[in-house]
Amino acid sequence: MSNSNTTDFTNPSTFILLGIPGLEAAHIWISIPFCAMYFIAVLGNFTILFIVKREPSLHGPMFYFLCMLAITDLVMSTSTLPKILCIFWFNLREISFSACLTQMYFVLSFSGMESGILVAMAFDRYVAICNPLRYSTILTNSVVAKIGLAVLLRSGILTLPYPFLARQWPYCRKNIIPHFYCGHIAVVKLACADISISSYYGLFDLISVNGMDVFFIAVSYTLILRAIFRLPTKDARLKTFGTCISHLCAISALYIPDFFSSLIQRFGHNVPRHFLILITSVYQLVPPMLHPIIYGVRTKQIRGRLLQLLTHKGT
Template sequence: MPDSNTTHFTGNPSTFILQGIPGLEAAHVWIAIPFCIMYAIAILGNVAILFIVKKEPTLHEPMYYFLCMLAVADLILCTSTVPKMLSLFWFNSREIDFNACLTQMYFITCFSSMESGIFVAMAYDRYVAICDPLRHSTILTNTVVAKIGLAVVLRGTIVSLPYPLLARQWPYCRTNLVPEPVCAHIAVVKLACADTSISSYYGLFGFFGVLGLDVIFIAMSYTHILRAIFRLPTKDAQLKTFWTCSSHLCVIIIFYIPGLSSSLTSRFAQNVPKYFQPLIGKMYLLVPPMLHPIIYGVRTKQIRESLLRLFTPKGP
């Protein structure tokens, strides 16, 4: 196969070549092992969440409906990226079709946006449950939850469309070597031999204008929640109420901090090792989907009890 760095194209390449993690090519086989384990845990954990919520009528509440939406988004996000990464690491399957690459780019941006929207919905659910508990069931009806879920899906779908559409229009006349194990937006756009400022600016809008706005809404919700908690008469009541929000706070931190680090590093970092951004970016695709069901399973009493009942043999 000719050297991809010296290959010239008259138009868009028919395939891209995924480099993997630059500087750590010799360790790809070993890197794939924890990636495979995390992927398996993510699949099993999120499928278990969906099964438990479906099976237990007591969990048919807005909080758990949103959790199911998060589980589905996690499953699609990691399944659209990890199998290709593992085939690259273990079998050196580096080629990816141009259209498949843009599709993978779309899935990454679309379902990341959906997850962020789901976190906003979950924060709103916690806000209503704590600040206006008597009206929770009348405010967050099944119809309202369905409309919120539809809005989250439509927003993620529409906002993410320009990423692959803009990337498709750029000429790639120098190289088709992507310095990543997946088709990340900025990594692909940087290969174009044209002024790609529009793609870069839209990427910043997608991150700060969409995800940043979500963070502001979540922060506003939790500001009101914390005020309500501190107005409770006893320490025990305060701790018990805060505990009900702790799972959500954990998954928010796990989702946003690695995503922020990955996005800013890919755009602005200059003096970091080549392997840092690809490694951090791909952990961002795997760690949250793996940890979300674990955190909710361990810290949410209803799910924990349902899981124990599922695996505890019933008496005669």
């Protein structure tokens, strides 16, 4: 064991995930909200998928995009939570090098897919509000499938360099990762080589994916708001804007934790490490939990169908 933690390995056989350094004694207690968030995320997203599949009236572009978001959230949370709970409950901290890179790939790629799907949903709201008469001809099933495929390929291809670059570096430092999952920077920082390429690529990916996605969402909502303000009555404006509330809440649930996480990691040099990791956990765990709640509460068709299922089972 002593050799595995020190030097002289080019490709480590395993990494050691510490969980939340400094809060080891509280791991069991921290696991309770983590487990609850995972349970809600799995139950909520599977419920969304089940309702949309069962209800033919929901077989439309907006709900297809919502199903894509639900699947992405399920993969995102499942790629980290089971291992986190193994660390917290059973002290199973080891993760193989290949499994670590696989986890890195899934977290990064599905995070990018989540952002891309929110852009697609913003486009859906733009067409529904600004071109309502052409909605069914613009967003056909074929177009929705192509958009979903484009989002999948974009994230999948742009994320591939991360594990390939991480695999090529020589590792001669400790194989201990002070985190609860294999984050890109946390892994490559253990390399005894110049990792500038990995850092520059991460910056490029951040700007080209998240930056462009935020830009397109902002443009979509600028056009949407302009169309809303042109409506003749206040009631019409409020009713139309109400169709966007769920999507705006989903955007906030994803980007606000990501923004604060990035801000604190870059400028919070005096912030305790365990606080940084807890902020990261918010970004990883909260959006998959909140998205089905937001759409379940705010979307009348889903809420009505869910109440119908619950009351039918209760009778």
